[in-house]
Amino acid sequence: MNESISNLPGLDAASMNRRAALKWLSRLMASACSAVIAIPGVSYILTPLLGRRDQHAAVVQRVARWQDIPVSRPMQFPIVGNRRDAWTVHPDEVVGRVWVVRQPGQSASPAEGQVLAFSTLCPHLGCAIQQDAKSGQFVCPCHKAAFQHNGEKVSDQKLGRKNHAPRGLDALECHVVQDDTTQEWWVEVTYEKFEQGLTKMVKKV
Amino acid sequence: MIDKVFDWLDARTNYREILAPVRNRVLPHGPSWWFTSGSCLLWVFVIELVTGFLLMMTYSPSTNSAWASVHFIEQSSAGAFIRGVHYFASHTLIILFGFHVVRVLIAGAFRAPRELIWITGLFLFPLILMLAITGNPLSAGQHGMAQIEVEGNIIGSTPVIGPILQRILIGGDEVGHLTLTHLHFLHVALLPFLVIGLLVLHVTQVYKHGITNDNIGETSQPAMPYWPYQTIRNMTVLAIVVGTIAGLAWTRGAPLDAPADPNLSLMPRPEWYFRCLFELRRYFTGEWEFVATLIIPLTVMLFLLSLPAIDRVFPRRASLVLRSLIVVALVGSWAGLTWMSYATDWHDAEYLASESDSSDLADRARELADHQQIPPEGAAALLHADPKTQGPLLFARHCASCHSHVDPQGKGIAAAEPSAPNLFGFGTTTWIEGMLDPERIASVHYLGKTELAEGEMVSKMQEMFDGVEGDELTKLREQLHKVARTLSAEAALPAQSEGDKQDADVIASGAKLLAGKLHCIDCHHFREQGELGTAPDLDGYGSRAWLLGMISDPQEKRFYPDDHNDRMPSFAKDQQHPDRNLLNPRELQLLVDWLRGEWYVPSASTTLESPATPIPEMAER
Structure with missing residues (x-):
């Protein structure tokens, strides 16, 4: 599979660097998108720990x-x-x-x-x-x-x-x-x- | 024609090739009844999903609405059956899982290349248990809420991460709305999601590697297609299981406890599948408790997970012996601990009484919810306002240090050292007749243990009977019975309202005797006659207003002023600050209504049963 992909006529040796960079960039953007949801999500789940605490006045x-x-x-x-x-x-x-x-x-x-x-x-x-x-x-x-x-x-x-x-x-x-x-x-x-x-x-x- | 439609569909989706492994599945050693456990588990889980989806349409997680919505489900068309199936299928799932694990253990079906089947399967077990744990409290019933509270504390006592997990699960530090919404989320979203994910992996692995039966059943059978030779076996077992579940759901239904109320204490116990851990904890106390609740279950789990690796070390025959020993050890210790736990409780009178109270309360809660409207505050408010429920609690808390409330059979709330009258049936003809009996008035059930035993009422009653014999005695008793009827009519007890109407003549003549021949008004006040301040007022004796006044302040002029009062405290004297009184107005009214047998009785059953009051049979007339 991999070989046949890398043998595609549109890919020459010069484009390989660019390809690696694009891969990393894609991963980065996917991670950023996930973080936009994941960070508030975790924070939301932890509401009982982080959120407003009821004042336990004796x-x-x-x-x-x-x-x-x-x-x-x-x-x-x-x-x-x-x-x-x-x-x-x-x-x-x-x-x-x-x-x-x-x-x-x-x-x-x-x-x-x-x-x-x-x-x-x-x-x-x-x-x-x-x-x-x-x-x-x-x-x-x-x-x-x-x-x-x-x-x-x-x-x-x-x-x-x-x-x-x-x-x-x-x-x-x-x-x-x-x-x-x-x-x-x-x-x-x-x-x-x-x-x-x-x-x-x-x-x- | 229809073939052409499927051809068209296949040309676009390729579904025939995708489904081929299912359609052309072959069992190399033929079908077996032993292979039915997995399929049965899968379909029971599907039943859980479907009934769970249906219940979701109605269920509402919050402390005010959870119980009410489950009660509503019970009233919905087929609701009780669907809830019953969901309940009994959940127990079936756990039992079947036990069988399945034992079969796989004996068959050695965890060996290479089936390690992943074994591991995914083992992880499914705690998930199924967690589904049960998170499901039980959703109805916000007494047992369920008590269980999750204790389970939360068990999680909380796990070193380091325990308190954090507990806070997140409970949604704060007290069980409430968020506990239910969190449990609901776990029960209907996260856990089913994880189970389905693991199931997909588990089942595809089973397809890839096939079912094996190395050690049990015939292995010399010829290869046979799965469909329909294995399928028919699977379906036979499934039909029996589903039939049992449906039968239980139809005849018994899922239990519905009384709505949880922190004021009504309970002796919480886990469900049967956790009884073994409950028992185990008795041997690990203090800081070592997490050994029982965490370390031992985790060790068993890790041991089972590593079984494919451990098994490789042993020769084949020794491995079979080892696996059989594991099965015997697991099943034996589970059964032993479970049995010990139940045996302890079955011999614990206190626990049995608590369970019987709890079941009575559940009946009462459903009765009130069936016939009255559940208010917005939730179903617990129905029990809060119910004299039948609250009366005994208030009596036990405030009155039972002196007063008993026991029926002639000795059932009820008995004071440890009675020093005041037994208030069972207070205001009834029978009760007042006892007060007018020279022997009974001086007994422990009436004034015997009070300072009034030396007082005028007792001596006057005894004088009245002095030297009276034969016909005279019969006549005196008859007169006193009439007086008792008159005074009892003053109480206007709901259970006697019919009798009071019928006996109008007797009551009128009793009133004459009371004021005339028997000289009651020498000390008591009754209908414009006699004085207040020397003995309790007989106007409205035992009525709601009379009892409210008496309990609020017995020292008041109408009751036992000055030194006439023995040691009864004033329970609601301070009108300015009702919160400083021993009883607040609501509690006072509940207590009085209970003493008078005045509470809601569904009208249909009043005619069928005797009125549900603590009043004994009226004297034969």
């Missing part, structure tokens, strides 16, 4: 009155906020849930550190942590990762099997604050999300 919310939370019994509360989903915004929707645990001790006057709040998202793969009826521990329904009421993961020895949790429950900033008008004490939680599957808490951006 939601600060008063979840419950201090007096309504029993001691040492975890209570679950929803966190309500605006949830943006690509082109729609869902106002006042439940954007997450928290477990709130009031620590044993003097409950006459609320004080810092007496209330702990944890995200219900399992640090393993993000399933919703539930409270096990029998043991009272926090247990993930997916792979049975187990946590104590202080958020630490239950050790493998205690559990009698492997605990899938890479870290303890994600502890959220939590304060007991007094309402200016009613003088009531409230538990205020700062809700944030963290990357799953890591041994350390890394905020989702």
